[in-house]
Amino acid sequence: MSVQDGGTPEPHDDPPRPGARRGRPRSEGVEQAVFDAVVGLLDEGVPLAELSIERIARTAGVGKATIYRRWAGKEELFVDLLRSVEPPDPVLPGTSARADLVALLESLRQRGLAKRSSALLHNVFAQMQAYPRLWDAYHHTVIEPRRRLGLDAVRRGMEQGELRDDLDVEFVNDLLTGPLLLRTVIRPGATLEPGLAERVVDAVLEGLRPRT
Structure with missing residues (x-):
């Protein structure tokens, strides 16, 4: 009880x-x-x-x-x-680091759109900060597993030579997810247009190519 x-x-x-x-x-x-x-x-x-x-x-x-x-x-x-009521967790294609990262960021984009269109999600998320136990439970069971998906995808890309391996994995993951989180949390009125995930991943990967 x-x-x-x-x-x-x-x-x-x-x-x-x-x-x-x-x-x-x-x-x-x-x-x-x-x-x-x-x-x-x-x-x-x-x-x-x-x-x-x-x-x-x-x-x-x-x-x-x-x-x-x-x-x-x-x-x-x-x-x-x-x-x-949220979009389901993404299934990563596993064909390349880029494909996995695009799938992850597209999932973030879809969640941002769902939060904007769902009165329930907007209501609950607005109250979460005043309800730490609920936020902790949501973070532990939903956010953290999704974050680990991103870290694993970045780590695989480094191991397979698709990404620079001289950078911290969490730092790289933050570089990728930051623009989506900025538009869904800090600037909720910003656009979440189709193709945004691909543009973010390609822009970040340009600076993450392994050095020759």
């Missing part, structure tokens, strides 16, 4: 056993009902900090234990909701 909600399980639900393995519910409809409940409450103007598991369960028409069998707490639930 999540401490922050402080409630007890509904009488008709068995509480999760200590140490029991949590898993996805069999019904996709239950998961969607919970997601719809959260979205509906957010649309009504309920702040993230005031969304308790009890309130979400009541709105979705399920018991709290039904939610806890799928999610350990609000943070996990919110992160799964965000992932369900």
Whole structure:
């Protein structure tokens, strides 16, 4: 039971056993009902900090234990909701460093467009800074794995002789992702036009060619 909600399980639900393995519910409809409940409450103007598991369960028409069998707490639930409405993680072609990096940056561009067009994403991201636990959960389970994809792609390019290997891997990754992040976070009104990923990668790679 999540401490922050402080409630007890509904009488008709068995509480999760200590140490029991949590898993996805069999019904996709239950998961969607919970997601719809959260979205509906957010649309009504309920702040993230005031969304308790009890309130979400009541709105979705399920018991709290039904939610806890799928999610350990609000943070996990919110992160799964965000992932369900974001573009999927990219599948890297693996044919070259350029192809992999273009796929990664195109994924960042698509996420930037999704954030602009989705009221839900805009609402939740706007509140994340005031909700550190949610931001930490999102960063750990979503942002960091995507960042590792970029670092691995850069590292492979260096090992295969496609990129200079005398530079720090994280520095090179920042050079590549920086322009996209600038346009989606710091300058949210900047253009995210098709072909931007290719132009950024090609411009950066021009300075990353192995020295002869």
